[in-house]
Amino acid sequence: MLKIHNSMTGEKEPIRPLQPGKLRMYVCGVTVYDYIHLGHARMLTVFDLVRRYLRDSGFEVTYVRNITDIDDKIIERAAANGEDWTALARRFAAAMHEDCAALRLEPPDLEPRATEYIDAIVAMIGVLIAKGYAYLADDGDVLYSVRRFAEYGRLSGKRIEDLRAGARVQVDAAKRDPLDFVLWKAAKPGEPSWPSPWGAGRPGWHIECSAMSTALLGDHFDLHGGGMDLKFPHHENEIAQSCAACGTPFVNVWMHNGFVRINDEKMSKSLGNFFTVRDVLATLRDPEVLRYFLISSHYRGPINYSEAQLAQADETLLGLYRALEGAPSGGQADPAARARLCEAMDDDFNTPVALAVLQGVARELNTAKAEGRTAAAATQAASLRELGGMLGLLQQDPAAFLKRGAGAQVLDDAAIEALIGARREARARKDYAEGDRIRDRLAAAGVVIEDKPGGATAWRRA
Ligand SMILES: [Zn+2]
Structure with a gap:
């Protein structure tokens, strides 16, 4: 039975769908103001894998991943470029889709954009004000009143008193409490805005996800994911908003993927070790190498990116395709091999073990080929294809894959x-x-x- 580590409880729990046979999942997507980087690629790949495996496990999955297409960074970047902000957001959303396609990620079932959900956002803020969880501040912003939500801090394991003590000296006099966060930003001259009962403005980031997930998946759904860096405050704020507005539990299982580190350092533009996905893909034999690398570590831990690690992933993937090359076709996959892979994946998506299962099958396939045992080789080849497919790997023609040179030629x-x-x-x-x-x-x-x-x-x- 599939168990998933729930960030809310800190434990691996058996998945219990709210509706029998169905799973509804929401993942915080990308703010589209630049090309996606390796950290995005990891998040996107991890949840692509989760979605595929839930489906392979027999669930009917609805996967929603949003696009944040209105944000300070979008407005700033567009102004710096002298470009219309909507054009910039559209351009980078299209670039993100290209990169996702290159990585062979399956598109989410629904991909809401924040600007398409302004009505739902305004409605939710209205409910929060009516219930006393939000207030109109003197500067025209609408803020969430954190002290009204008793469970604030539960997901991230933070105590409200500690958070308040750690909050910076309050420069924003409009806030009643330093922890209060913005739901609706009053319009500034020259910035995009929408009408609302509290004047023209635009949504804060956190309320987008609450409004879009609720609109598409209902008040209470099964699974919510995102990068580890979103646990606090973004997901904490989503919980505060949704539970208060809907009066129900919000999400049963919270999943968070770990960071990408570069040569054992934090990835950041200021350190000059910042990689966009398209930069990395340009150096690879095939995007599948990056996918293999990204799932070669367990999703919850950090993953260290270096050229040596990528070369290792390239070499291992080549070995798997060499095993498939020239293997007899027409075999039936071995259920025992599938059971071994499922045992690994059922254990909170343990991909390092799952990849070791693939390598074991490849070794058996190589032996069967070398010994001329055609039927056994056909079985192992079918298994390798099937298990690889469950991880989004090994679906290409081996001869074509192996012919491709590494690097420049691609x-x-x-x-x-x-x-x-x-x-x-x-x-x-x-x-x-x-x-x-x-x-x-x-x-x-x-x-x-x-x-x-x-x-x-x-x-x-x-
Ligand atoms: Zn979100």
């Missing part, structure tokens, strides 16, 4: 154009170090670029 025209676009973005926001890094990466792939007057960039293969 930089097709579209990848080159994408990198040049990313460099243009970086330079537009005056991030010249990032721009130079992308130029070096192109050079390493044998692509020479030349900046033309007027901002265009020409390129040719050396």
